[in-house]
Amino acid sequence: MLSIEIVPSKDATILVPILHEAEEGDERILKTIEDPSTTAYLAQVGDDIVGAVVMRWAPAESEIVYIATEPAWRGQGYGKAIMRWIIEEAQRRGTAEIIVGTANAGLDQIAFYQKCGFRMDSVRKNFFDYFPAPVYENGIRLQDMLMLKLVVADLPDETTHP
Numbered sequence: 001m002l003s004i005e006i007v008p009s010k011d012a013t014i015l016v017p018i019l020h021e022a023e024e025g026d027e028r029i030l031k032t033i034e035d036p037s038t039t040a041y042l043a044q045v046g047d048d049i050v051g052a053v054v055m056r057w058a059p060a061e062s063e064i065v066y067i068a069t070e071p072a073w074r075g076q077g078y079g080k081a082i083m084r085w086i087i088e089e090a091q092r093r094g095t096a097e098i099i100v101g102t103a104n105a106g107l108d109q110i111a112f113y114q115k116c117g118f119r120m121d122s123v124r125k126n127f128f129d130y131f132p133a134p135v136y137e138n139g140i141r142l143q144d145m146l147m148l149k150l151v152v153a154d155l156p157d158e159t160t161h162p
């Protein structure tokens with residue numbers, strides 16, 4: 001199993017470029033990491049920063065606001081390692097559920113979250129109406145936010161899929 005260290009961080013100069021991969025609006029990222037209801041973390045392997053995550057912890061339902069791994073470190077299990085830490089931390093905090101939202105067109109992210117044990121939960125239709133012009137990913141227009149959920153109590157001891 002990969003060994004990563006997750007450390008809280010408020011350093012926008014490091015966090016924003018990593019999280020830009022998950023959210024193009026740097027102003028929105030800044031506002032989110034300055035929001036006292038969120039906690040931002042860096043994922044490190046030795047001296048290397050491999051990714052970042054922003055959580056909104058709450059007893060009933062915690063939210064993954066942003067999660068990203070650095071492009072050079074993708075596809076090597078670090079996304080799942082960060083997710084394993086999120087789930088373990090949720091268990092430590094006694095959080096019942098973890099939710100995450102992803103765009104209808106984010107096929108890669110939809111695959112990733114399901115591989116980490118999340119199930120589809122609901123759709124926030126027209127969530128992306130605030131975009132000033134149409135945005136496409138995988139040839140699909142971003143319109144709706146798909147919410148996925150992981151019920152912590154439903155997990156077997158091994159936190160993610162085999």
Ligand SMILES: CC(C)(COP(=O)(O)OP(=O)(O)OC[C@H]1O[C@@H](n2cnc3c(N)ncnc32)[C@H](O)[C@@H]1OP(=O)(O)O)[C@@H](O)C(=O)NCCC(=O)NCCS
Pocket residue numbers: 021022023065066067068069070073074075076077078079080081102107108109111112115
């Ligand atoms: C989504 C993301 C965090 C995944 O991180 P990663 O480090 O590549 O993930 P892992 O290497 O741990 O892969 C975990 C699983 O997801 C799968 N996966 C990852 N990216 C995938 C993709 N593009 N398409 C299909 N499956 C994918 C892997 O194949 C792996 O499955 P496996 O366990 O069956 O082998 C990363 O691609 C990323 O940072 N993307 C940009 C930011 C983003 O979109 N964030 C989410 C929205 S907030």
